[in-house]
Amino acid sequence: MPDVPLLEVRDLVKHFTARPGRGRVTVAAVDGVAFALRHGETLGLVGESGSGKSTIGRLVTRLLRPDRGEILLAGRDVATLSVRAMRPYRRDVQLVFQDPYSSLNPRHTVGDILGMALRVHDTVPKAQVASRIRELLGQVGLEPAHAGRYPHEFSGGQRQRIGIARALAVQPRLIVADEPVSALDVSIQAQVMNLLEDLRADLGLAFLFISHDLAVVRHFCDRVAVLYRGRIVEIGGRDQIYADPRHPYTQTLLAAVPDIAWLRGGGARRSRAAASAAPAAELGTQHSGCRFRARCPVAAPACAESEPALTVRADGHLAACHVR
Numbered sequence: 001m002p003d004v005p006l007l008e009v010r011d012l013v014k015h016f017t018a019r020p021g022r023g024r025v026t027v028a029a030v031d032g033v034a035f036a037l038r039h040g041e042t043l044g045l046v047g048e049s050g051s052g053k054s055t056i057g058r059l060v061t062r063l064l065r066p067d068r069g070e071i072l073l074a075g076r077d078v079a080t081l082s083v084r085a086m087r088p089y090r091r092d093v094q095l096v097f098q099d100p101y102s103s104l105n106p107r108h109t110v111g112d113i114l115g116m117a118l119r120v121h122d123t124v125p126k127a128q129v130a131s132r133i134r135e136l137l138g139q140v141g142l143e144p145a146h147a148g149r150y151p152h153e154f155s156g157g158q159r160q161r162i163g164i165a166r167a168l169a170v171q172p173r174l175i176v177a178d179e180p181v182s183a184l185d186v187s188i189q190a191q192v193m194n195l196l197e198d199l200r201a202d203l204g205l206a207f208l209f210i211s212h213d214l215a216v217v218r219h220f221c222d223r224v225a226v227l228y229r230g231r232i233v234e235i236g237g238r239d240q241i242y243a244d245p246r247h248p249y250t251q252t253l254l255a256a257v258p259d260i261a262w263l264r265g266g267g268a269r270r271s272r273a274a275a276s277a278a279p280a281a282e283l284g285t286q287h288s289g290c291r292f293r294a295r296c297p298v299a300a301p302a303c304a305e306s307e308p309a310l311t312v313r314a315d316g317h318l319a320a321c322h323v324r
């Protein structure tokens with residue numbers, strides 16, 4: 001079924017209840033999100049802190065259960081599957097974390113960590129586990145001898161390579177990478193991104209790539225979805241979004257990246273201020289009309305009346321704005 005997307009998400013909703021001081025506040029972390037991802041494709045999820053990127057990643061990997069909506073993997077809805085029924089799905093979709101150290105058991109050697117991942121999903125026969133571990137280490141640029149070492153004996157970049165090897169162990173079709181390089185030194189970031197690119201090309205992996213770094217997303221992703229307070233406000237091909245952003249929020253985000261702003265004739269100074277996160281008062285589910293309108297430089301009366309839907313623009317990409 002080549003035309004069935006690898007992943008399709010429909011009307012995904014996840015609200016959290018927080019208790020700041022007295023009283024309860026409901027946060028609409030994900031508030032009606034839909035997108036599709038084809039085999040081997042890379043979709044970037046961008047947006048400021050708190051826009052719901054990680055929550056979408058945790059829903060897609062089913063670390064969280066959605067309040068509403070569908071998560072179709074190769075056409076099968078896994079949104080409400082039990083833990084047991086989720087097992088084959090977990091093999092298909094693996095998560096790479098921002099901070100691999102917190103997800104690597106410090107008492108286990110790298111060989112143990114990879115061996116466990118292989119055994120949980122019966123990926124290879126017992127007799128082949130050791131050679132598969134060596135192969136995985138080679139795939140991520142580590143040495144066979146590293147199998148006997150513990151996570152604390154590695155640098156940050158090497159630990160992220162171990163996290164990637166663990167994800168690869170079960171031969172997934174999709175990797176959800178949640179800020180995979182943002183905890184690393186800049187020089188190391190490029191090396192790990194090169195590794196992800198090689199793996200993508202060699203293994204035909206699809207990626208849901210979560211990042212606040214628009215320059216990295218531009219480099220790595222085929223398509224980009226821009227999230228604002230739990231909703232996609234713009235989605236399209238990388239060049240469509242970066243060269244011709246239609247939503248004022250996307251324009252604000254792009255203006256905040258000096259080299260991209262320069263390319264587009266904008267200014268880095270204007271952009272820094274615009275890059276700050278949403279004021280705390282804007283959080284919560286209470287709003288009418290467009291959720292961006294309090295910060296929007298082009299808001300019109302229509303924007304107070306209804307939430308704009310994603311509509312097709314001249315070049316074929318989608319944006320949710322009444323004005324542009």
Ligand SMILES: Nc1ncnc2c1ncn2[C@@H]1O[C@H](COP(=O)(O)OP(=O)(O)OP(=O)(O)O)[C@@H](O)[C@H]1O
Nearest residue numbers: 016017018027029048049050051052053054055056
């Ligand atoms: N377990 C939770 N309990 C309560 N609120 C939560 C929980 N997880 C996330 N949230 C809230 O949901 C919203 C979206 O959070 P999320 O982490 O998905 O955003 P994000 O775009 O990934 O941000 P960041 O880039 O800072 O990681 C935020 O307001 C966050 O505080």
